Amino acid sequence: MFPKINDHVYIQIASEIEKENKQEYKSRIAEMEDDSILMEVPIPVEGGKMKKLYMGDELSMYFVNDEGVKHYFNTYVLGYKSDNIQLVRIRRPELDSITKVQRRNFLRVIAELEVAVRTEKNVRFIALTEDVGGGGISFYVDPTYKLNEEELLHCWVLLPYKNGTIEHVPIETEIVRMKKLETGRNLVMLKFRNIADIERQKLIRYCFERQFDFRNR
Template identity: 45%
Template sequence: MLPKINQMLFLQALPDSEGIESVTFRSRVADQDERTIFIEIPLDEKSRRYHRCHVGEPFRVYFFTQEGVKHIFETEVTGVRKDTVSMVAIRKPALEDISRDQRRSFLRVEAALELAVRFDDKLRFVAITDDVGGGGLSFRCDRKWPIVNGAVLSCWLLVPYKGGTIAHAKFEGEIVRVLPVEPDKHLVMMRFSDIQDSDQQKIIRYCFERQLDNRKE
């Protein structure tokens, strides 16, 4: 599967690329032809600075389908196209050169969404998420709640979309880590242990909308 127009791409600098192999850049497919994919100027995820690419610079590129499947290929910069907006040209891979990660991987986006939590059929409270993704989320809650690693919570997530519609995703989540933050809060990291495909797709759709919005900012 080839990336499509408007597809979000993540570019990792390869070891021989000026020793910056740990840097991950984010971009988006703006145009393409038979041999070339034209992408927006890559943005450094950490520094929030744009990266000046040079011809011959190699990258490992990955992207996600809406089903959460990660696809990976290697490429190199072939030029820069100056149009209304400058675009970086990278070599389009052959289909056989794109590998598929068999594990389900999902984009995560920062998001402050309302999460209703039920614990032990008695305790209920409302929390706010830190980030969400198709495979799990993290949220902040008061330390007074008896939250521990391995606990399973029943949750309902409020999922707002760009058009103004609101969906609700129901799931059970297993707590994988609890960290103290702020004077009286916990940061709780959770993976989905039981979620319907329809509810998971609601969350994945929200993440893709947020990714596109973040790129426009």
């Protein structure tokens, strides 16, 4: 079942920062469209200022039906609509993806992609990603490149689509965590600090193509 107009929904936003990842927000369904849902701008459950959402943000959501059962689904932000109040447009989930079991697997896919990296000190190198998503990426790097948490990196991710086209997506990122691997390499986990909406949509498109491939294996 889908949420209904005027139903309240509860939201968590994908983030590499644990504190942000656990923050819960609430909103209200305003309109239902064929392929999307419009909801009010969310606010923290505990109260506070409205939370600005960005195109491509990945959301884990639930609503409660008339019997008091929670129904969970994952989605992402498509854009906005200005009515009497501003509304947020999110992707309408497939009916069979709505579950009574909570799942926090945001739209991030395993993918070995080439990424060109430039540090703030103008050090440049090429790395391979472990995964990519609408809100962040992870890549492997040789430990000879000295990187630190909270450091800003400029990245260009190469995206090969199924139709044969290739896109280079520029992103300003921030290192949120690093992990030393048994192979000797470092796994660098990044969140997006600055990315154009059109570039984020290119990443989302690539992720959905990858998800479709996985489902059909």
